[in-house]
Amino acid sequence: MTQKDTSVATYPARTAPQERAKRNNLPRYLSYAGMLAVMLVIGIPLYWMVIASLKTNAEIYTIPPSWIPLEPTLANYPAAWQAAPFGQYYLNSIFITVVGTAIKVFFAVTSAYALVFLRFPGKQYIFLILLAALMIPPEITIVPNYITIARIGWVNTYQGILVAGIATAYGTFLLRQYFSTMPREIIEAAKVDGANHLQILVLIVLPIAQPALVTMALITVVYIWNDFLWPLIVTNSAAMRTLPIGIFWLLDQEGVTNWGVVMAGTVFVIAPIVLIFIWAQKYIVEGIAAGAVKE
Amino acid sequence: MAAVPTPNPNGLPQPAAWRTRFRREWREWLLFALFVFPNLFLFGVFNYWPLLYNFYLSFVDWNFIRADILWVGFRNYQRVFSSTKFYEILWNTLVFSVSSFIFTLILGLAIALLLNQRLQGRNLVRAVVFSPTMLSGAAIAVIWTYIFDPRYGLLSEILGFVGLPSPNWLTSTFWAMPALIIVYVWKNMGYSVIIFLAGLQTISKDLYDAARVDGANAWDRFVHVTLPGLRPIVFFLSVTTILQSFQAFDIIRVMTGGGPANATNTLIYHLYELGFVSFNAGQAGVVAVVLFIIMFTLTVIQFRFMDQSEHGER
Numbered sequence: 001m002t003q004k005d006t007s008v009a010t011y012p013a014r015t016a017p018q019e020r021a022k023r024n025n026l027p028r029y030l031s032y033a034g035m036l037a038v039m040l041v042i043g044i045p046l047y048w049m050v051i052a053s054l055k056t057n058a059e060i061y062t063i064p065p066s067w068i069p070l071e072p073t074l075a076n077y078p079a080a081w082q083a084a085p086f087g088q089y090y091l092n093s094i095f096i097t098v099v100g101t102a103i104k105v106f107f108a109v110t111s112a113y114a115l116v117f118l119r120f121p122g123k124q125y126i127f128l129i130l131l132a133a134l135m136i137p138p139e140i141t142i143v144p145n146y147i148t149i150a151r152i153g154w155v156n157t158y159q160g161i162l163v164a165g166i167a168t169a170y171g172t173f174l175l176r177q178y179f180s181t182m183p184r185e186i187i188e189a190a191k192v193d194g195a196n197h198l199q200i201l202v203l204i205v206l207p208i209a210q211p212a213l214v215t216m217a218l219i220t221v222v223y224i225w226n227d228f229l230w231p232l233i234v235t236n237s238a239a240m241r242t243l244p245i246g247i248f249w250l251l252d253q254e255g256v257t258n259w260g261v262v263m264a265g266t267v268f269v270i271a272p273i274v275l276i277f278i279w280a281q282k283y284i285v286e287g288i289a290a291g292a293v294k295e
Numbered sequence: 296m297a298a299v300p301t302p303n304p305n306g307l308p309q310p311a312a313w314r315t316r317f318r319r320e321w322r323e324w325l326l327f328a329l330f331v332f333p334n335l336f337l338f339g340v341f342n343y344w345p346l347l348y349n350f351y352l353s354f355v356d357w358n359f360i361r362a363d364i365l366w367v368g369f370r371n372y373q374r375v376f377s378s379t380k381f382y383e384i385l386w387n388t389l390v391f392s393v394s395s396f397i398f399t400l401i402l403g404l405a406i407a408l409l410l411n412q413r414l415q416g417r418n419l420v421r422a423v424v425f426s427p428t429m430l431s432g433a434a435i436a437v438i439w440t441y442i443f444d445p446r447y448g449l450l451s452e453i454l455g456f457v458g459l460p461s462p463n464w465l466t467s468t469f470w471a472m473p474a475l476i477i478v479y480v481w482k483n484m485g486y487s488v489i490i491f492l493a494g495l496q497t498i499s500k501d502l503y504d505a506a507r508v509d510g511a512n513a514w515d516r517f518v519h520v521t522l523p524g525l526r527p528i529v530f531f532l533s534v535t536t537i538l539q540s541f542q543a544f545d546i547i548r549v550m551t552g553g554g555p556a557n558a559t560n561t562l563i564y565h566l567y568e569l570g571f572v573s574f575n576a577g578q579a580g581v582v583a584v585v586l587f588i589i590m591f592t593l594t595v596i597q598f599r600f601m602d603q604s605e606h607g608e609r
Contacts, residue, residue, distance in 0.1 A: 049438045
């Protein structure tokens, strides 16, 4: 209680301009120092990867290591491209990511549209079944799913990599939230004008939902591109591996003795996502924050 | 909901009403089915069916190849629960999850509070701190394997600068787990920063102003305004972070392979190992069942709590 009184008493002092400036600046500098520390902790490992990929082998294996490459070279990149079939990995990763994202977005759009705008007996239970699928972590399904995929004969195929994770509850949920906030009058007006559901979906709902669609698509791209466990299990030849599996094998072969080449390979894996992230970080970050806070 | 016909006393739609409804709406029902059932069917095959199948597998002896699948009752459970390795693995999972959770939440909150001020460049820092969550776990694990290299790695250089010898991080039974936790927290704390920041924004400025008028200092405001305001977020993040850490696989596979001597073997890694290294479908089934029960319980607790907090506060 006494503390309260004294601090109230000091209030007038705060209005004196010089006093105020002196008091407020120290925490500000500390905050900037904190921000710098965060940048360094996150940035240095990534910086380390990039400069190692630009160093000669001799330089990598000198102690102490250099913070700026003494004789920068790009030689590790072609070397990595040859040490593992990165061309094929890229092809596989891009194909799976593009097709997988397209199908997932399609499923999310159609399911969400149906759940919001179409009549069906007991559809709230259907929504619950879809939603509850979120509670089943894909990791625990690997053995049964491998058996299923093997029975269909899809081991080591694109469809085998894709199909097990292609259904979408997260996307359906996200878009359903978004669709249900749309003004009903627009939809009703379109119906009165004789528009059918396909027209309403394509011409009215999708354009309005564009931000949510972009967010969902971007998050899906990142997820499929980085997926590791399932492609590791379901592929068994270099011809079918995706980039994350490829970099794992490259580390296995070349690691420790050839860090420059391995780091160049790592740049191959993360560069596309870094570019996407720089370009679309607002969509991704805000999409994720909105999803969680809405609850 | 509005289209539900008047129910009969049993609460079920009368057959006649149903039939007229069908006659009127069958086109819409058909479209609904076309739109939803593929998604639903795939969930059935690749999410719900595996739950039952895991349960079934946990009672059989099978190596994925043999034609005959042997029913062995509870023998797989006995085998798994009587091996000391399983308890080591449970312990490792607990250590990994709890430490990741504590560090992710504390660092996430600290950074979020830092970035919640009006500082120049805070959006850049927010993007940078979040960026590792977007990157391939396998690639991150490869980078950190290099950083942890006891001779040529970055950490040995930094430790040498301070005058400390570098531990053999990934080949030491003591240091391998801390190394994994460091990488995991480094990669994932950005997510909690984003969520905390969003949560901080929902706390009304009026509360802070009121506290200031009452003479509360920064610490008092943090304890009495910020923390209570963040309670639902903290709970959401706790469960999400723990659930996610149970699923950490890529960094373990790449950095340690569960070793040395099982020091970093966790439930999910053990499941992979039993299934796809020793081809023991039965024991893999047991581990999958155990893992599912743990994670399911956590999710149910989360839903329960969220319901309560929603009804309680509004």
